[in-house]
Amino acid sequence: MSAKLEIEWTQIANKFITWGSEICLYETEFLKDKTIPCMKISNNLAAFLLTTNPNYHYIKCLDIYPKSNDILLAVGQGNGKVSLVTFGPSQFDSQGLPGKEFVPRHPRQCNTVAWNRIDSNLVAVGLDKYRSDHSVLLWDIVKCPFSPDSNGALKPSVSSMTTSTEVSKPVAEFGMSDMTASLAWFNTNSKTLAVGMNLKNIRIVDFRDSVKVVTSTPTKAVFGLCMEPNLDRHLASYCDNQVCIWDVRNFEKPLVTLTYPKPTLKIGWCPTRHNLLASLQRDSSLINLYDIQQTIVGNEEVEPSILERVVIPNYSQNITSFSWHPTEENRLLSITLTGTISDYIVYDRITLNWAPNSNVVWTFGRKTMKILNENSSLYDPLKDISHKIKQRALDGYGLKEELSKNGDMVDDVLIKNAWKWLQLSGKLSDEGILRGYNSRHPGVRTVLKIDGVNVKSDTISISWADLGNSSCHSSAKIYRHEDRDKALYLCGWKFDKDNTLSKLLDRLEKEHAFSRAAAIAVFNLKIKQALEILSRGAESSFEHSNLNIVAMALAGFSDDKNSVWKQISAGTRAQIGDPYLRAMFAFLTAENYNYDAVLNEDGMLVEDRVAFACTFLSDGKLLDYLKALAMELTEEGNLDGLLLTGNNSDGMQLLQQYLDVTGDIQTTALIVVKAFPIESYTEKSKEWVTSYRNLLDVWQLWNERAHFDIMLNSYKPTEKPPQQVYVSCNFCGKSISAYMQGLNRGRGPFSRMGSTANKLKMSSCPNCRKPLPRCAICLMHMGTTMGKHINGDVDSNKLVEFSHWFTWCQSCRHGGHASHMIHWFRNHSECPVTPCSCKCFAIDSWSNEDV
Known part of the structure; x- marks a missing residue:
């Protein structure tokens, strides 16, 4: 296949042409099992070569006739001629147009040719310089005024047709020398025509009476002039590595x-989108797109903003030309130097509304909108935290008095563990185990007094032989202190007399966490108990059958540095998949x-990990480790x-980071309310609570x-809590509530006078x-009773009876007692x-309820 350097969509939706050394016409079809040779131009489209016109070898420019269901080309050549070209028989044959040539008086290269989009019998030609001739020629292909028929076809009079195939004189000329x-x-x-001339200026020319220049501007960017197809306002041009928009x-x-690092080859406005310009640079495999956003402040336009994008139709080859589809949204063709064609859809920037x-x-294009709701199967992959928050709120999440039950209502392990720890720490504080911290939920760093004066811990060495392992001669060193014991309580490793280590291990076994139970037993220096746990785990199910092998390995434990057990265990530890089993052998x-x-x-x-550190690390190492881990x-x-x-300031900082990472305003607000003291609230924490309340309001979860x-x-x-609803006066707009006005005490017409037993009202x-x-109904002025009788006196702290309350229609505003x-x-x-026809009771959503 010969190289195709240029490409252009025709006015027929599924046909395009390419030209270089010859002109070819293609048609696009959906890919099917056909034996006809075709070129794949996208995942589902192929291009079939319909015909070729090899008669023109020195093509410099080309434009397609804009108003017809058939194809007529104006081809500009190296000698200045402009030829009308078709592909075989066409509707233009009866008019004698195919093969007609428009020849300038002096031969020179034709640089550009353009059909008039309105008076389509006119074609403008731009030529190289000649000192005694014009460079802009306006030809009338039928030499008479005409109007297209319903199909856009030309309708010249018979007498106006010339017998020669050459038309010698243009209807207008411009640009001498x-x-x-x-x-x-x-x-x-x-x-009106925009002309780029002499590498010096762009002129706007008016052909109505006599040829004259309407306006001009000095610039070197005179190449590739193109008018924005949707508005006669924006004009684009380029020169070297610059593209100018006028x-x-x-x-x-x-x-x-x-400005670009490489020279520009071509620019083109998208015909289906306002103010979208494409630009192609030399030796480039990508096309730059510029969306020009016009902004109006008051009645004046301010400097536009440019949104830049890049599309890559061919990932591996450099593009030589492209063409926007005239009617289909954001569709373009591109062609490479080797003739590879790509049909590409530029996906539009979308306006997303959640x-x-x-x-x-x-938005999906200019005419379609798409919607995705929570019932769609495509919604789950979005992992929308707001959907989870809403469902948890409906389930009553966060309202349970027992904190651990709030954790049981979610499927997030981290949230479950947080609520369980809050439950544990609160219980320890209530039982008096954690005292003197001015906090119901002190952290491990608080009970260890990391930020205060540290107390030196006692060191205890326990020989492995004392634990019943006669093959071991060294000892395990552990550290003890009252503060460490409190930290172990918080970690769940230290227990009271009713809750021993064995109960923890039994609970873990019931949860089938055999490896964790065995590791905790070893960390508590109970290797025999760990062996029993592993054996029971291996018998419980096929899933844990490999625990027998672990038990056998553990049974041969020896602390001798040169023992085969220690060498093999240290070398193969990294191959163990379970983290607790890895940690167990790393400890041993x-x-x-x-x-x-x-x-x-x-x-x-x-x-x-924290409990292990509190047991086996010295004071200095423990503090350094906990500080690094907390950070x-x-x-x-x-x-x-x-x-x-x-629940201190560091905890607030942790919650803020959790909120930033997850967006879970619900859990953040609930933990602050239930676990942090009021005096520790910051502006941020108050904002969390307010935001969650507002979110429930938005969802109408009243x-x-x-x-x-x-x-x-x-x-x-x-x-x-402040009063949020009150009745206001129609005249001054202020509350008429005696409570809000502070009028239920002291002197005044609304105060209690003596020991009167009458109900006091205000009207x-x-x-x-x-x-x-x-x-x-009763036509009496409505008023609020200040209290009700109790044993002959008036109790001002009691609410009045409902029968005396104000009530009114939210539609017509009429009402009464x-x-x-x-x-x-x-x-x-x-x-x-009487004059009101409002159906008050029918409007009420509870109108069907028994009153």
Whole structure:
């Protein structure tokens, strides 16, 4: 196949042409099992060669006739001729157009040719310089005015047709002794043409009366002129490695100038998108796209912003040309020097909208919108935390008094462990085991007094022989201190008289965590018990059958450095898949009490690593390890770090990082409310609580919001919640509530006078003294009883009876005393006010309920 250097879509949707040394016409079809030779241009499309026109070998430029269902080409050649070319028989044959040539008076290269998009009988030609001739020639292919028929075909009069195939005289000329590099017709004005000339300027020319220059601008960017197809406002051109975008209303300087490291080959506006320009550079496999965003402030346009993108139709080859499809959105063809063609869809920037109800809506082209909701199978991979938060709120997550039960309601292990630890630490504080910390949930670093004065721990050496292993001669060194014991309580490794280590190991066995149980037994220097656990685990199921082999290996434990057991165990430890078994053998094969392999085993739970450190590390190493571990967990936003930080400022920082990583505002707010003291609240923590309450409001989870507020207020017994709803005066807009005005005490017309037993009411606004609205039924001014009788006196702290409450329709605003309105709507659905036709009772969502 000969090289195809240029490519262009035709006005027929599925046909395009290529040209270089010859002109070829292709048609696109969906890929099928056909024997006809074809070229694959995309995953589902192929191009079939329909015909070839090899008669023109010196093609310099080409344009396609814009108004027809058939193809007519204007081909500019190296000698200046412009020929009308078709592919075989066409509708233009009867008009004598195929083969017609337009020849300048003096031969020179034709640089550009452009059909007029409105008066399509006109074709403009741009030529090289000749000192006594014009460089812009305007030809009329039928030599007479015409109007296209319904199919866009030409309809010249018979007398207007010339007998010769050459037309010797253009209808207009311009640019004496100039060189024309490119041309671009205006889309809405058939007589206005933009011309790039002499490497010096761009001129806008008007052909209506006599040829004259409307305006011009000095620039070297005179190549590739093209008018934005949707507006006669933006004009683009290029020169060398610069692309300029002009606003023809302000033609003094470019609107935007784009610079590249390589020379520009071609530019082109997208016909289906406003202000989208494509640019191709030499020796490049990518096409740059520029979306020009116009911004209007008031009545004035400000400097536009440019959004740049890159598309790569051919990943391995350099592109020589491209063409936008005239009608299909964002579709373009590209061609390489070797003739490889790609049909590429430029996926548009989408406007993504994520609704509070978890519906995701986005644009798909200019005419289609797509939606994805939580019921779709495609929604789960999004891992939307808000969907989980909403479902957890509906399940009552965070409202359980027993903290560990809140963890049981979620499927996240880290959250489960956090709630279980809060339950444990709170229980230890209530039992008096953790005292003197001014905190119900102190962390390990707090109980070890890392930030204060450290107390030296006692060192205890226990011989392995004392543990019943006669083949061992060395000892295990452990550290003891009261503060370390408290830390072990927090880690779950130290127990009271009713909850021993054996009970922990039994619970782990029931959960089938045999490897963890065996490792904890070994860390507590109970190797025999670990062997029994491994044996029972191997018998429990086929899944744990390999534990027998581990038990056999563990049974041969020897602390002799030169023993075969120690050498083999140390060498093969890394091949063990279970992290607890790796840590167990790392502990038994450790040299010189170096337990880094155990402490850095990420597969172990944090509480087990911390408990191990509190048992086997010296004071200095323990503090350094816990500090580094706390910093690591905080940076990760790992809630396991609460074990180290507790409910102090470091814990707040950990929660902030957890929120940043996961977006789980629900768990963050709930932990702050339930575990952190009110006096430790920061502005951020208050904002978390407010954000979660607002989120429940957005989802219209009113009951869940109310339960959360009740729980929130229960942790603030000294703070009275502010009144959020009150009745206001129609005249001054202020509250008429005696409670809000502070009028239920002291002197005044609303205070208690003597020992009167009458119910005290107010019938006017306490601020402006204007009368309150009348009840629509009894026509009395509505008023609020200050209290109710109790043993002959008035208790001002008790609420009035419901029958005296104000009530009104949210639609027509008419109402009255609650008891009167209830009685009225037992038999009526329409408003009791005579001229009002509002169906108050029918509007009420509870209208079908028994009143």
